[in-house]
Amino acid sequence: MKFLLTQVLFLLFLPSFLVLEAQVWVPTGTESRRASALQFDAGGSSFQKDYYGYFSPNFTYNHGNNFGYSFSLPINALAVDKEPLQIDSKAGKIREMDYNSKNDYSRVLNYISYGTYNQQIPGKVTYSAYTGKMVDGYIGHGTIVNKYQSSSRFDSYNPGVMADLNTDYVGVQYFANSVVNFEVNAARVYIKPLAIGKSILSLFDKSSDLVYLMNLRGNVLDESGRLSVEEEAGSEESKAKKTEETRKKEIRPYSKDSRMELVDNDPWYNRLTIGYTRAWDRAAPVQMSYNTNGSPVTEKNLDNPKTTQVTRASVEGMDIEYRLLNLPFVEFIPYLDVNKIKGLDGAQGTHYGSIFRLGTKDLNIILKPEFRQMTANYAPMYFDSFYEVERFQKFPISAPLRPKYDYLENQSNAKVTGYYHTIYVNFYHLGFEFAVEDYGLKGNKRVFAAAYIPLGSSFLMSFYYTKKGYESQGKAFELDNNTQAAAEISKSFGPIVLRLQNYRKYYLDSSEKSFISIDEIRFLVSGGISF
Template identity: 40%
Template sequence: MKFNFLNLCKRSLMLPGIILLSLYLVPGEELEAQLWMPPGRQFMQPPDPFTFDAGVNKFNNDYYLYLAPTLNLNFGGEFGLSLTAPMNFLAYDQDPKDPTLKVGSIRKIDYDQKSDYLRLINNIWYGTYGLYKPGETTFSFYAGKLFDGYIGHGTIVNRYVNNQRIDIYNVGLMADFNNDYGGVQVFTNSVYTHEIGAARGYVRPFAIAFKLFDLFTGRSQLFGMLQLGQGNVADEAGRKKVYEEAGVDPEDREKYRALVEDQKTHQMREEMIPIEKKPESRKEKLKEFFNQDNFANRFSIGYTTAFDTKAPTQLSFDTTGRLRLDSNNNPLVEQSEKLVIQGMDAEYKLISTKYIEVTPYYDVNTIKILNSKGTHTGAMFRFGGKDIYAKIKPEYRNMDANYIPMYFDSFYELERYQANVNSQLPMTKLEAAKLMDPDAAKLKGYFTSVVFSFYRVSLEANYENYSGPNNSRIFVGLYFPIGSLFMISGYYTRKNFDQNKDAFKVDDNSVGAIEAALNLGFISIRVQDIRRWVYDSTSNSFVAQDEQKVLFSNSLSF
């Protein structure tokens, strides 16, 4: 990916209306970006309810005027949404010219099918995905652009990105609920097509067993009676509460007896102190610091099923060898099968405190159509609190030669149709997997993920490597604001390389995006380079296209 900042800036300055418009907007206080967000924070939104981007977008050597007014609503941090209307108007058509386009027309690939109108939805969310609070039932959903789609420990669906292609827009969905006895997670890449999805259900068997024991022995009824002991026996009969019958002052009921020093006589005397002013004992402070979950809630076992209802196994070509396309601009599929991956998992939180968490886990997955199996043995470590924390996840893998870990990953939207991106003859991912030798030697290797966050600065790095050639993958994500003046963010990932020196080689096996933003007070200047894919009829394959933008952004506060 190469930036041509100078040419882009020159052309953007030919659009004075953009700058004049921005002068009427109230300046934003912070720089924000959505190219990459740390895991679990993909719903982060600008603090202002209305933002506006305008600038120049270079695509396929043509220049477009880019406009994107956006509405951001956040209802108390528990529910929010972001709606936008991105538009690319042709400003300069370079050779070879398209006779069907005129200056000022909207780019054809943006709104040429019904599902494209879902571009209006950036995201709609409620709660926090994957959050479990002992003693409570939590629920969450997230619908919109997915940068970090996953299920369970991420051994089947991991880091799913549902909008790798420029010409197709998907609104994905992640939702879950969790309580002391178990929970459910669901995922789909598109609420419109529902072709790719996953679901995981898990239970906490010890917690369920103890609850059943309580019910059969009557302990739950006893506790229920104790809770009702001080309440009204029959309010409609006008009876007093138990502590009122005993003559206890209602205010004293919320107090406790303590010895305090008289300020005048310096003698110790007994007083009734409000319960909220009661100092915590050392034991209580340690309990708050460690905040261990009940041991019965720490062990869980789960079952996952993930699927592609129409996984392509053979594409359709015409008599000249050209790939046919359907009405949605996807490669026309000659044959397809339902791909199902099933998995069982178990985990136990050895340590679950306020600032430290250690959770070993074990996953066994099977790709049914290939009859291939893989095991994942790892542990999740978390250190720190809300603003400063580190998460580390090392994992060892042992799998059949034709097993593919993290089958639904960041590249799947492309590899579903073309796994061999460097070939002139596209072959689907499932088709290529069927050609693998199931009797070959097993593959063994490891996967390591590290996330570090220091207030608003975040860094993520993933690396995996297995025995055999071209079995390495790397991912790096960065979100680095410098005060409210400057910010850089982006991500880079590459797979199917062998030597470490090739890890950052930019080719068709790599995906990435980068943004640099400068806040000038009355306006923010943002420069972006986003690598995505589009089908190229000339090369008869999917090829990488870099969208390069210079944007002038601002926001409106109320």
């Protein structure tokens, strides 16, 4: 893993004219829906010093621009088994952890998607629904649910859910970590009070009523079904103009933080948003079951450690933001989130943040500094990239297992201050993201780095790297059990694509009495037909 990440970083600076097929990470807000195709991935992989043959047929189909789905059937077949030998070891044996629980069979689902999440179009009702592989699940400003990865473990796969509905006045967002069992859920409801007030006042404004009635008259037929004289004269010209405007101004979310897409239609009364969020783990582990040797008892056909006590871990909060500036070259949005963990003594946190964009859609930098004041028993971004593991074992990882909720339950409510700062750099189709978190205490730092780099028309590379719970900045990029990452380099040769992939994820190792982070390296040949 360390070698591949080094090579990726080195290649960032190589001048090359080669298209990216990788999807291990894409800039937030980038459309990642695949083209309609029947494809295959075939090759070999290395995992825990054993070697596997890898094959995965893939089917993707899009019904227009809004609805699409993608399925695959990834299979790892044992080729070379090195010491220690697996039970019932033989060539061609399917890797046991891949399909030994009901959740694992959802690996066939890449995604089912309708609409675009977090899309707001003035004057229209927008909605979306997505279920599938998730690498950046979030709600609101991301102070409770942020960068959630539903597939951060080799031995367990959970296709997540994200859905929303947006209007000019109110909206709702929904998140779930798994469409199979819905263990972790979150919902946010927001209102735009100034827009609501403006609409109410317009009911009593005669001039507004007149304009409104004139607009109605221009959009209806008379009793005989005929257009008005004004409409008859300019209907064709008007239709052509509207079609051209629609083609030029397709309003899609540019970023989960920026509202650049609304620059041309963002009145002052539409900029204030107040939201309420509640997120919960309906069966958060509190106490674990152990064997006499101290190793965790594993639930049969579930790949999870067995629990002896669970509880409902619930986080709720209020948020407010106002877009002070939203111009073609500059944007500024201050926000405030106040959250608390229910059931824990005084566990609360306040997030003071802002979003600052400088530049256009094709070339810009977005800064998102966020300062935090909280109690020691509060966890910002409670549901994050590591939660699929952390619900059983807190970070930094150490044996034996200790659930996150149990750890926080035994902390004081002393005051803690810190920050979580993020920077995005977008240069046409290239995207970079970097974030760092620190509270000045032992073992509570976090780093995130990612890049999406298409070079020319046939060469692409992307990667992300994140680590949580390290003690000093000098250890931020040391690979250990607190690290999660992925990288891919791909090169097209006509209809064939060669791929080198490295995934660093977790799996439960009973012999080590904890989750461990390890690498899987794949070399693949991909091809197929588009339609």
